[in-house]
Amino acid sequence: MEVHQHPKKKYYIITDESRCKGCGLCIEFCPKDCLGYSDEINEKGWRVSKIHRMKDCIKCYMCERMCPDFAIFIDENTKEEGAKA
Numbered sequence: 001m002e003v004h005q006h007p008k009k010k011y012y013i014i015t016d017e018s019r020c021k022g023c024g025l026c027i028e029f030c031p032k033d034c035l036g037y038s039d040e041i042n043e044k045g046w047r048v049s050k051i052h053r054m055k056d057c058i059k060c061y062m063c064e065r066m067c068p069d070f071a072i073f074i075d076e077n078t079k080e081e082g083a084k085a
Contacts, residue, residue, distance in 0.1 A: 004051045011059055011076045013051055019071035022046035026063035026072050032056045035063060 002015045020042060026049050027035045034057045038050040049072065051057075064073045 004054045006057055007055050011074055013054065013057065014073055014075055015050060016071045017042045017048045019069045020046060020048035021069055022048055023068065024049065025066040025068065029062045029066045031060060031062065032058055
């Protein structure tokens with residue numbers, strides 16, 4: 001699981017790579033082009049989506065809404081170790 005915290009606002013985008021099948025819907029529908037494909041492959045053999053530009057995120061929830069596998073979501077309360085800005 002990968003967790004990214006917005007550098008100025010207090011929310012996190014969490015990506016569960018084990019659930020992602022690399023369909024790209026979250027990438028396509030992000031209005032700020034914050035998401036892209038990872039260079040890494042998950043355990044199921046898919047190139048998963050990944051946050052590339054967290055600082056540009058406007059918390060529109062489009063990535064969360066479009067994901068058919070519930071692999072990406074926004075959380076305002078998560079405080080996990082290793083969170084990346």
